Amino acid sequence: MTTVPTLALLGGVDPWIFAFSFVTVVVTIWMGFRSAKTSKTASDFFVAGRSVSVGWNASAISGEYLSAASFMGVAGMVMSSGYDALWYPVCYACGYLFLLLFIAGPLRRFGAYTIPDFAEGRFDSPLFRKIAVCFVLFIGFFYTMPQMKGAGVTLAYIFPGMPYWVGVVLVGAVITFNVALGGMKGITLVQAFQYWMKMFAISVPVFVLMAVFGTYGNHLAETAAPGSPAVNVAEIERKTLVDKAPADEAWVSPFGPLTTKAAKAAGLTPEQTKPYSLLYTYSLIIALVCGTAGLPHILVRFYTNPDGVAAKRTTMWVMILIGVFYVFPPVFGVLGRNLLPELYAATGAKGTDKIVLELPRIINERYGIWGSILSGITCAGAFAAFMSTFSGLLVSMTGALAHDVYGRILRPRSSAEDRLKAFKISAIVVGGVAIVLGAQVEQLQINFMVGQAFAIAAASYFPLLFMSVWWRGMTMKGAATGMLGGGLAALACTTLINVSDLKVVDLTAFWAANPLIRILCEQPAIWTVPLAIVLMIVISKATSSDIPADIRMKMLVLHAPEKLGLKQEYIQEHQAGMGH
Amino acid sequence: MSSPTPDHDDLVHSESFLRTLMRRQLALSIACAATFLIALLGMPLLNYFAPGLMASRVGGYTLSWLLVGVLFFPFVWVISYYFIRRSIALEEDEVAEVAQARGGKERR
Numbered sequence: 095m096t097t098v099p100t101l102a103l104l105g106g107v108d109p110w111i112f113a114f115s116f117v118t119v120v121v122t123i124w125m126g127f128r129s130a131k132t133s134k135t136a137s138d139f140f141v142a143g144r145s146v147s148v149g150w151n152a153s154a155i156s157g158e159y160l161s162a163a164s165f166m167g168v169a170g171m172v173m174s175s176g177y178d179a180l181w182y183p184v185c186y187a188c189g190y191l192f193l194l195l196f197i198a199g200p201l202r203r204f205g206a207y208t209i210p211d212f213a214e215g216r217f218d219s220p221l222f223r224k225i226a227v228c229f230v231l232f233i234g235f236f237y238t239m240p241q242m243k244g245a246g247v248t249l250a251y252i253f254p255g256m257p258y259w260v261g262v263v264l265v266g267a268v269i270t271f272n273v274a275l276g277g278m279k280g281i282t283l284v285q286a287f288q289y290w291m292k293m294f295a296i297s298v299p300v301f302v303l304m305a306v307f308g309t310y311g312n313h314l315a316e317t318a319a320p321g322s323p324a325v326n327v328a329e330i331e332r333k334t335l336v337d338k339a340p341a342d343e344a345w346v347s348p349f350g351p352l353t354t355k356a357a358k359a360a361g362l363t364p365e366q367t368k369p370y371s372l373l374y375t376y377s378l379i380i381a382l383v384c385g386t387a388g389l390p391h392i393l394v395r396f397y398t399n400p401d402g403v404a405a406k407r408t409t410m411w412v413m414i415l416i417g418v419f420y421v422f423p424p425v426f427g428v429l430g431r432n433l434l435p436e437l438y439a440a441t442g443a444k445g446t447d448k449i450v451l452e453l454p455r456i457i458n459e460r461y462g463i464w465g466s467i468l469s470g471i472t473c474a475g476a477f478a479a480f481m482s483t484f485s486g487l488l489v490s491m492t493g494a495l496a497h498d499v500y501g502r503i504l505r506p507r508s509s510a511e512d513r514l515k516a517f518k519i520s521a522i523v524v525g526g527v528a529i530v531l532g533a534q535v536e537q538l539q540i541n542f543m544v545g546q547a548f549a550i551a552a553a554s555y556f557p558l559l560f561m562s563v564w565w566r567g568m569t570m571k572g573a574a575t576g577m578l579g580g581g582l583a584a585l586a587c588t589t590l591i592n593v594s595d596l597k598v599v600d601l602t603a604f605w606a607a608n609p610l611i612r613i614l615c616e617q618p619a620i621w622t623v624p625l626a627i628v629l630m631i632v633i634s635k636a637t638s639s640d641i642p643a644d645i646r647m648k649m650l651v652l653h654a655p656e657k658l659g660l661k662q663e664y665i666q667e668h669q670a671g672m673g674h
Numbered sequence: 675m676s677s678p679t680p681d682h683d684d685l686v687h688s689e690s691f692l693r694t695l696m697r698r699q700l701a702l703s704i705a706c707a708a709t710f711l712i713a714l715l716g717m718p719l720l721n722y723f724a725p726g727l728m729a730s731r732v733g734g735y736t737l738s739w740l741l742v743g744v745l746f747f748p749f750v751w752v753i754s755y756y757f758i759r760r761s762i763a764l765e766e767d768e769v770a771e772v773a774q775a776r777g778g779k780e781r782r
C-alpha cells in the first residue's frame with residue numbers, strides 16, 4: 095500500500111477477478127445502449143411493447159428475481175445461521191406457486207400496465223391509484239437497499255482498499271444512467287442473458303469446489319457429533335472454527351441462531367425458546383411466500399406475455415429456472431463454514447455476505463490461478479445479480495413516478511415527449527435516493543433486508559391482489575384500508591428493527607425484556623397479513639353500497655378465458671359509459 | 675372485430691356462468707395450494723415434534739436439510755405442472771361450452 099489514494103485503491107487487486115467483473119459491467123452497459131437505439135416510443139419504455147416470448151420472458155423474470163440476496167445473501171446467511179436460513183431460498187422459489195395459483199392468470203387477463211393501473215381499473219378510483227403508487231416506492235426502496243449492499247460488498251472485495259460506500263455510489267450511478275437511457279425493452283434482453291450468466295456463475299464454481307474439497311453431503315456430515323454412526327467418513331480438511339461461529343449442533347438443526355436470537359437475548363432456557371422459534375419460522379415463511387406473490391417489479395412482467403396461457407407457462411418455467419438455481423447458494427454456505435471460517439469474525443462488507451465471492455479463491459492453494467478465475471466468475475455473477483435487480487426495480491419505480499405521479503396526477507395533459515423526459519429525470523431521482531439509503535446499511539445482512547421488503551409486500555399487495563381477484567364484495571375503501579393498515583404496520587415494524595439494529599436508537603433493553611414483541615416486529619407477516627385481510631373484509635362489508643356497478647363484468651374479465659374476447663368488449667362499454 | 679353491442683342475455687354474461695367459472699377455478703387453485711401448504715407448513719412441525727427423526731443422517735445431510743434444501747423444489751414443480759395442465763383444460767372446456775350455447779341460440 096502506498097500513500098497515494100488511487101494506488102492504495104488498486105493495491106491488492108486480483109487481475110482475474112477485476113477482468114471478469116469489468117467485462118460484465120461493460121457488456122451490460124453496452125446492451126443497454128444498443129437497445130436504447132431501438133426503443134423509442136413511451137410504451138416501449140414501460141412494458142416493452144408487450145411482445146416477449148415465453149422462453150425470453152421466463153429467463154428475464156428469473157434474471158430479475160435472482161437478486162443479490164439470492165446470489166450472495168442466501169449463501170452468507172446459511173453460513174452464519176445454518177438450517178433456518180434455508181427457508182429463504184425455498185420460499186423465494188415456492189412463493190411463485192402462489193402467484194401462479196391465484197394471481198398470474200386473472201391479472202394478465204385484466205390487462206393493465208401496472209399494479210396501480212389494476213388498482214384503479216378494479217375499483218374505478220384514481221385515489222386508490224395514488225395509494226398503490228406509494229407502495230411501489232416503499233417496497234422498491236426496501237428492496238434496493240440489499241442490492242446496494244451487494245454492490246458495496248463486491249466492490250470492497252475486488253478493491254480491498256475501497257470503502258463500502260464508494261462501491262455503492264459507483265454501481266448505483268452506472269445502473270441509474272443505464273436505465274435512464276435504455277428503459278425496459280433493453281432490460282428484457284439483458285435480464286434474460288443475466289439469468290444464464292448467474293446460473294453459470296453459481297453452479298460451475300460449486301462443482302469445481304466439490305470436486306476439489308469434497309461434496310455437499312460430506313461437508314454437512316462434518317457437523318455431526320464426533321463418533322456418530324450415521325456419518326460416512328470422507329476426508330475433509332476442516333479449518334478450526336473461530337469463537338464467533340455458532341456451534342455445529344445449533345447450526346445444522348432447525349430453530350438455530352437465526353430464530354432463537356430474540357429469546358436468547360431475553361435469557362430464556364432452550365426449552366422456553368422453542369415455541370418462539372416456531373413462531374418466527376412460520377412468520378418468516380408467510381412473509382416470503384405471500385411477499386413473492388406481491389412483488390411489484392415481478393408482477394409488471396406478466397403483462398409482457400401475449401396471452402393468459404403464455405403467462406402460466408412462463409410462471410412454470412420461472413419456477414424451474416429459479417428452483418434449480420436455489421439448490422446452489424446454500425452449498426457455498428456449507429463449504430464456507432468448513433473452509434473459510436475466518437469470515438465469521440468480520441462484520442459488514444467483510445463478513446459472511448461475501449462468501450460466494452471469496453470461497454472459490456481458496457482453490458489457488460492447490461491449482462494456481464484457477465481459484466482467481468472462478469472467483470472472477472462469481473464476482474461477475476454478483477454484478478449480474480445486483481445490476482439486473484436494481485435495474486428492474488428502478489424501471490418499475492421510475493415507471494410509477496413518471497407514468498403515474500407525473501403522467502396522471504401532476505400533468506395529465508403532458509405530451510409523450512414530456513413523459514419520456516419525466517421518465518429520465520425520475521430514474522435519476524429514484525437512483526439517487528437508493529444510493530443514499532444503500533450507503534447506510536453496511537451492517538445489515540443482505541438476505542435479512544430482502545426478507546423485510548417481502549414482509550411489506552406480503553401485507554399490502556398480496557391481500558389487495560388476492561382479495562380483489564377472488565372476492566367481488568370488495569370495495570375501494572376496504573381495499574385501501576386493508577392495504578394501508580397491513581402495509582404500514584409492516585413498514586413501521588421493519589423500520590424500527592433496522593434503526594435499532596443500526597444503533598440509531600438503542601432498544602436492546604426493551605427487546606431483551608419483550609422477546610415476543612421483538613419477533614413480531616422482526617417478522618411481522620404472521621399478524622400483518624391477517625390484519626390486512628380482516629380490515630378489507632370488515633370495511634368492505636360496512637361500505638358495501640360502494641361496490642362498483644359493473645362488478646360482474648369486471649369479474650368476468652378477470653376469470654373468463656381470453657379466447658372469449660371479453661376484455662375488448664369491457665373496455666368499449668366502459669369508455670362509452672364514461673362519456674369519452 | 676366488428677364489435678356488436680354485447681348481448682347481455684347470453685350465457686357468458688349470466689350470473690350462473692360467472693359463478694361456476696370462479697368456483698371451478700378457485701377449487702383447482704385451492705386444492706393445489708392446500709397440497710403445497712400442508713407440506714410447507716408441516717415441515718417446521720415435524721422439526722418441532724420429531725427432532726430426532728429429522729436430524730437423522732442421509733448421505734451426510736440431515737433428513738430435514740435434504741427435504742427442505744433439495745427435494746422441496748421438484749415437489750413444487752409437480753404441483754405447478756398439474757395445475758397448469760388442469761387450468762388450461764378448464765379454459766378450453768369453458769370456451770367450448772360458450773361456443774355450443776351461442777351456436778344453439780343462433781339456430782333457434
